[in-house]
Amino acid sequence: MKKVLVVDDEERIRKLVGDFLKKEGFKVIEAEDGRKALEILEEDREINLVILDVMMPEYDGWAVLREIRKRSRLPVVMLTARDGEEDEVFGFELGADEYISKPFSPQILTARIKAILRRMGEEDGEVKIYKGLKIDVKGRLVEVDGERVELTLKEFELLHFLVRNEGRALSREQILDAVWDINYYGDMRTVDTHIKNLRLKLKDKGVYIQTVRGIGYRFEGER
Template structure:
């Protein structure tokens, strides 16, 4: 897949640099704009922007106006940044078709995680991407799991949890790490939600559920018995 292009729009050059540095480190191409009008010029000029990170408070044309204009032409994902944590702002953003809403100050790592989650959702997995382990076959494109060739029904989160386990075979995974990677920072509650999902997943995997080992006091490890 070609490198993914992201447009970062913020009138603070220091903020743009911070966000850009973290995104470039993850392999993205980053375009920058210092105000809304410059952002729209770039948006029309570059036809393959995959995601827009957009500050609300900007000169010439604010984030709401930019988002409104983008939505007249495109469904490209938009992450809105704001210095204010105001529920009315958040509701207005979602009504305009904002995909994510992040209040400043924020952790750049969390922003990058949200970018990755949205792009996985919108761009999808590479065609034909298959994972296999001990009679379990995961088709990431079709969102399908087979046990010894027989399809099984998994919920969306059970599918993502199993995929994460198989992609990290033999690695001890803490509950916090699983939350951050499978729940993509969406969930800030009790980590025991993982235990509930693991219990259901083990049941659906039948005897292969034993591949998911409990590491007491820490989390889990997926290991196929030889």
């Protein structure tokens, strides 16, 4: 049974999300603020995903997300009343895997959660080796010049999708549909933001991800 931590200062929201997830077979743990959430995550290493509200007193969702990303690639879904594009892009830059605005559909939220966990659980035995870059798909590990690189779940999925389509020019729409789900309604800048972050983390091997003017991106690795 997958375990989900729901973090929101509104008891009504925690109950709504929790009840729906329980009906779908998830085990749910609740936290009413950011500090409590971090305490739970420190004690319970079996949590599979976090649903995190942004606007909370004292320790907000952004602060919690930063702390999570310092220690793990645990999937995080941001749940917030703020629906501006800048907030959404900011969330992805910090390492969020999904960003869902209130009011929301519990069915859509659950579908997104299942999609994230399904992608995490997919086992693919491939190990791709390029000059200075190693990608272990099954282990979800990436090394640049022999040193491990920490990627968020979305960054890894993006890299994996590009590599699986090596040599092929992919549009932003194709990337968004494949990596973020066909029902994702976010801004196309989400793709550009993640590509930028991925290139930075891959250091000089970031050049393997090429920009194709007027189309999108293409992966061309050197062997």
